[in-house]
Each structure stands twice: as C-alpha cells, then as structure tokens.
Amino acid sequence: MLKEKVTSNFGHVFESNLIDEIVRVGMLKKVQENDLLLDVGQKFDKIPFVLSGAIKIIREDENGDELSLYFLERGDTCNISFGSGLNNEHSKIKGIAERDSEILFIPLEKLEEWMIAYKSWRNFIINSYNARLSEMLEAIDTLAFMKMDQRLYKHLKDKVKIMDSAILNTTHEQIALDLNTSRVVISRLLKKLEKEHKIKLFRNKIEILTS
DNA sequence: ACATTAAGTGATT
DNA sequence: AATCACTTAATGT
Numbered sequence: 119m120l121k122e123k124v125t126s127n128f129g130h131v132f133e134s135n136l137i138d139e140i141v142r143v144g145m146l147k148k149v150q151e152n153d154l155l156l157d158v159g160q161k162f163d164k165i166p167f168v169l170s171g172a173i174k175i176i177r178e179d180e181n182g183d184e185l186s187l188y189f190l191e192r193g194d195t196c197n198i199s200f201g202s203g204l205n206n207e208h209s210k211i212k213g214i215a216e217r218d219s220e221i222l223f224i225p226l227e228k229l230e231e232w233m234i235a236y237k238s239w240r241n242f243i244i245n246s247y248n249a250r251l252s253e254m255l256e257a258i259d260t261l262a263f264m265k266m267d268q269r270l271y272k273h274l275k276d277k278v279k280i281m282d283s284a285i286l287n288t289t290h291e292q293i294a295l296d297l298n299t300s301r302v303v304i305s306r307l308l309k310k311l312e313k314e315h316k317i318k319l320f321r322n323k324i325e326i327l328t329s
Numbered sequence: 330a331c332a333t334t335a336a337g338t339g340a341t342t
Numbered sequence: 343a344a345t346c347a348c349t350t351a352a353t354g355t
Contacts, residue, residue: 139354289335300344305336321335321352 120146123169124222127193128242136236144222145226149215155197156213162203162224167195170282174296185261185271186296188253189216189280197246200229267307269297274317278326284298286324287304 121141128137145164149155155166163294164171173190190213191197198211203226232239260269277286279324290308294301308324311317318325 209338301336302345303339303343306338306343309337319336 120144122220123220125161125310126309127167127169127263131242132238133236136232136239139228140224142168143228144224147221147223149219149221151215151217154212155215155221156198156199156209156211158209158212161206162199164228165195165200165203165229166190166213167222167224168221169220172216173219173221174214176214176296177210178212183298184212184295184297185298187211188250189276191282195246197243200226200243203242204230216277222229222259256263264301266297266303267310270304270307271311271316273297274311274324274326284326284328285328287322291320312327 119169121137123146124137124140124144128140132140144167146169149171156162168190170192172192173196175187175190175196177185177187179201191195196213198307199209202209229243229249233243260272264272270293273293277288278284291301293308294304298303312319316327318327
C-alpha cells in the first residue's frame with residue numbers, strides 16, 4: 119500500500135530498486151491541517167517527502183514575524199532540510215501543513231548513500247533544488263515588485279490551486295500573517311477585490327470568482 | 330444574555 | 343501601507 123503511493127508519486131523518476139528501498143526505510147506519517155512539521159531552530163535527522171496534500175513553508179525572524187514563501191506539493195521534497203541536515207545546521211524555516219497531508223520521512227544517512235548508489239536519485243535532488251530555487255525567485259519577485267493588493271490576489275489564487283477549491287476557509291488575520299502585514303490592510307484590500315467582483319466575502323470564508 | 334472573535338471603516342501618519 | 347480607535351456582525355457558552 120505504501121509502495122503504491124510511492125510508485126504513483128515517484129515511479130517515473132526512480133528505478134524499482136530504489137523504490138523498494140524507499141518503502142523499506144521510509145516512515146509514513148499522516149498530518150492534519152495546521153500541524154507544525156518543522157520549526158525554526160530544529161535539527162533534522164530525516165527528510166520529508168510529500169505524498170499528498172501541501173505544506174506551507176514560512177520564513178520567520180527572531181521576533182516571530184512571519185512570511186509565507188511557497189508551498190510543497192505532492193512529489194516535492196524540502197531540500198533546504200538536507201542541505202542543512204547534512205551540515206548539521208538548524209532549520210531556518212518553518213513548515214506547516216496547509217491541508218491534511220501524507221509525508222514520508224527518510225533518514226538522512228540514506229540520502230547520502232543513495233546519492234552515490236542511484237543516478238535517478240541524484241537527478242531528483244538536482245531537479246528539486248532547481249524547482250525550489252525558482253519558487254524562491256518567484257517569492258522574491260512578488261515581494262520586491264508587487265504592491266500589497268497584487269500580492270494578496272496572487273496569494274488567494276495560489277491557495278485556490280493548492281487547496282483545489284475556490285472556497286478558502288481562512289480569516290483576514292491569517293492572510294495578514296502569511297503576507298506579513300496587518301489585518302486591517304487585508305480587510306480593506308479584500309473589500310476592494312469584492313467590489314471588483316473578483317471574490318466574495320463571508321465570515322471565515324472567501325470565495326474566489328473565476329472568469 | 331454576555332463574552333469572544335471576525336470583519337468593516339474613518340481618521341491619522 | 344500601517345496604526346489607532348471604534349463599530350458592527352457572527353458565534354460560542
């Protein structure tokens with residue numbers, strides 16, 4: 119059963135020997151929405167692979183100010199973890215389950231082993247770094263070049279994609295946290311979007327209109 | 330009925 | 343775009 123899940127997510131990238139090994143050493147963990155998976159300052163001895171759901175990756179400073187960077191989706195892995203994991207560093211980011219998810223944890227030692235043993239593994243890691251770097255660039259771009267109203271609308275659309283639903287169950291406060299701004303600002307901008315018929319507002323709920 | 334939490338809004342910086 | 347200060351609305355106990 120675990121094997122099917124791994125195969126359906128990674129079957130096209132890994133040879134079957136490697137899949138067998140992943141299934142053998144991997145620990146499957148089901149997490150619920152809003153579960154904290156990885157906190158700032160934490161050390162890791164295992165690396166997460168997202169089999170289903172989505173994980174929100176957050177940057178957090180000393181004061182606890184937060185900013186959402188990007189999401190990990192099925193088939194993704196957090197390579198910041200093994201970059202710093204291999205160097206025995208502490209985490210500089212925080213990961214929270216954006217929705218109910220299944221995560222497969224792989225012990226860190228295996229990763230090094232597989233780097234040497236499997237070509238498909240090396241490719242996967244490199245591609246993964248590449249994908250994550252692109253997402254970081256995107257995050258920087260929106261941060262640097264977009265005004266708050268655009269950032270907000272983008273954030274909503276991103277969430278719609280991640281949640282696979284046009285209806286988001288969230289609060290203005292939560293969005294403000296994600297974008298590192300104040301609730302009042304979000305409320306105003308959301309109101310503006312509603313007047314432009316881009317969204318509909320409810321309590322604890324936002325519907326994003328397409329068309 | 331009362332308290333708490335979410336959301337709306339004018340005025341100011 | 344942020345903050346203050348307050349109002350209104352929805353929900354929980």
